[in-house]
Amino acid sequence: MESVGAAVIGAGVVGLACARALAQRGIETLILERNDAFGRETSARNSEVIHAGLYYPTASLKARLCVAGRRQLYAFCSTRGIAHRRCGKLIVATSSAQESRLGLLQQQGEANGVDDLQLLGATAAATLEPELKCSAALLSPSTGIIDSHALMLALLGDAEHAGAWLALRSPLHGGSIEPHRIVLEAGGDDRLHLHAAIVINAAGPWAPQVAASLAGFPPALIPANFHAKGNYYALAGRAPFSRLVYPLPAAGGLGVHLTLDLGGQARFGPDVEWLADPPPRTAVGEFDYRVDPARGKAFYAEIRRYWPALPDDALAPAHAGVRPKIAGCAEPAADFLIQGPAQHGIAGLVNLFGIESPGLTACLAIAEHVVTELGLD
Template sequence: MDTDCECIVIGAGVVGLAIAAKLAAAGRDVLVLEGEAHFGTITSARNSEVIHAGIYYPAGSLKARLCVEGRDALYRYCADHQIEHAQCGKLIVATSTSQLEQLESIQQRALVNGVSDIRLLAAEEAMSMEPQLKCLGALHSPSTGIIDTHGLMLSLLGEGERFGAALATHSPVASMSHDVASGVYTVNVVGENAMSLTTRHVINAAGHGACALAAPLLASTSQAKVTPVLSKGNYFRLSGKAPFSRLIYPVPEQGGLGVHITIDLGGQARFGPDVEPVNEENYSVDPARSAGFYAAVREYWPGLPDDSLAPDYAGIRPKIEVDGELYTDFMIQSPADHGMPGLINLFGVESPGLTACLAIADDVHRLMPD
C-alpha cells in the first residue's frame, strides 16, 4: 500500500527538528508537522539555553548517557555550522555545611557519568573566580555552556530541508490510527491545513501533547499508562550589568536545579527557573513570585539590589508519570517496547533535552528499521 510519506515527525521543537535532519540525511522521506505558526515556539523557546555537562543524572539513565553524548555532539555541530555559543562554564555553589556534603555526591555522580573535568573548589578559590559570589565551596564545570537555541533550530531545519525534509506549520495533529493489516498509520491534522496523511513511520515528538496522541494507540498494548505532569518554571531578568562571568547554580532542589543565574550571548543575566506545579499550560509570570527569587539568589549573591528583577518569561517542563508515579528519565518507546511497528514515542523530554537533541536523534535513527 502506497503512503503519503515514509516518515512523519510530530513536533518541530529542537528534538523533532534534530530527528528530522538525521533521518533525512540518512535518505528517509520526512515530513514534520507542527501545530504552531513557527518551529520551536513552546518548550524549545522557553528554557535557559544551557548546554549541560551531564552532572546530575542517575548513572545508567538515558538522561546521563544522552546528555554527555549530546553535549559533545552539540559543541561539534556549533563549531561546524557557525552556531553562536559560548563554553563559559558554571559553578554549583554550596551555601550551608549540609550542601557541602551534597557537592561531593554530585561530583561522584558526574564522574560516573563521564564528566571528567568537574572539580571541587574551596570557597576562597570559587570566590576569587567570581568576586561577587558568597559560598562555602563549589563545583566547577568547565564544559557547561550557553547556545543560541533559535539559531540551532534554524540550522537543523535547513539541514533537514537540504536532504529533502519538509516542515508544515499550522498543522496540529489531533489523532492517529493504525491499520494492523497494512501496517499503515493515518495522522489526522485539524485546523486550516486539515488533512489525513498516511505513513509507515511516526515519530511522536509532540512534547506536552505526546502522551495524549499516543494513548489511543497504546490502549490495546501492555504498556503502562503514561500521563503528562506540568511543572512551570518562571524566569526574571536582571536590570543592569551581569555580576558573574560564569553560570551560577545552587545545589539542586526537589523538582529542578534551583534558581540559578544564566547569562545569554548578549550579556543579559536572568534568574530561574523556579518550580510551580500547574494544571494547564499558562506562560504568564506573576511579578509577586520575585520575592522568592530575591531570597534564593541572595543566598549566593548577597549584593542583588532591591527592585532589580523584572518578569521575563516562563516555560513548562514536560514531565511524566507512569502508572501514577513520577518518572524522572527520558522515555523513548520503540516497537520493541509496545509491539507496534513504525511507532516511536518520546515522552518526558525535559532538561537536558536541548543538550541531548542530537544524541536523541541518533538513538531514534538506530531504532528505525533498515
C-alpha cells in the same frame, strides 16, 4: 490519501533533530507542527544551557544522551557557526552542611563520564567570581550556553536540504495503527489524511495526548502527564558573574540559578510551579506563559544565599516555560521514556515522553537513539 516515509509530530528542537536524522538517511520526512512557527513551546522557553551531564542517575537515558549529546552539540555549533559559549558553571554550597553533597554530585558526574569537574574551596571560587558567596563550589567547565533559535534553524535547514518539509498550523487530530503503516489526520480547515511508515511523536508536553489519539495504541503504555511551569526573572543592569551559578538541586528542578544569554544579560530561574491537575489524556491545550511579578519576591532570598549584593527591586518578569513531566511533584524525577517497536510492538512508531531538561543538550543524541530504535543505524 497521501503517503510519506516518516511523519514527525512536533517541530521543537528534538523533533527537528529527528527529522534531520531521518531525512539524511534518504527517508521522505514531513514535520507536523500545530503552531505558526517551529520551536514555540518548550524549546524556546528554557535556560538555553548546554548541560555537562552530572545530575542524572548513572546509565539512565538522561545521563547517556546528555553526555553524548553535549559533545555532539559543541561540534555541531562549531561546524555550523551557531552562536554558543563554553562559559562554565559553578554549583555552590552555601553552608558547610551542603559541602558533602557537592562531593556526591562530583562522583555522580564522573560516573556519567563528565571528566573535567573541579571541587573548589571558598577562596578559589571567589577568585573566579568575586561577587560569589559560598563555602565551596563544583566547577563544570564543559557547561555552556547556546542560541536555541539558531540551533533549531540549522537543524531545520539540514532537514530541508535533505528533502524534509515543515507543515505549520498542522495540528494532529488523531490517527490509527494499521498493519505496516500508521494513518494520521492533521491540518487546519483542509485536513490531510496521511499514510506514514514511520511516526515520531515529539510533541513535548502533549506527547501522551498524541499517543492516546492513535487508535490501536495500548493505553496502558501511555505514562501519566504532568506540567511544571518555570518562571524566569531578568536582572536589571550588568551581570555580576561571567559563569553560570547554580545552587544544589532542589525538588522538581535544579534550583533558582543564574544563567546568562549570549548578550550578557543575566536571568534567574526557573522556579517550579506545578500546574493544576493533569490534563485529560486526549486533550491538547494551551499554557498561560505570563509571569506573575509577585512570584519574583521569593527569588530574592534564594539568590542572596550565593549573591548577597543583589539589590532590592532588581528583578523583572522575563519569560516562562513548561516542563513536560511524567512523574508528579511527590515522585522521584523520571528518566526520558523513549518507546520504540521493541517496547510496544508497533513497527515504525517512536514515542518521546518526558523530554524535559537536558533535552536541548541531548537533541542530536536523542535523534540517533530514535534511529537505532527504528533499526535504521
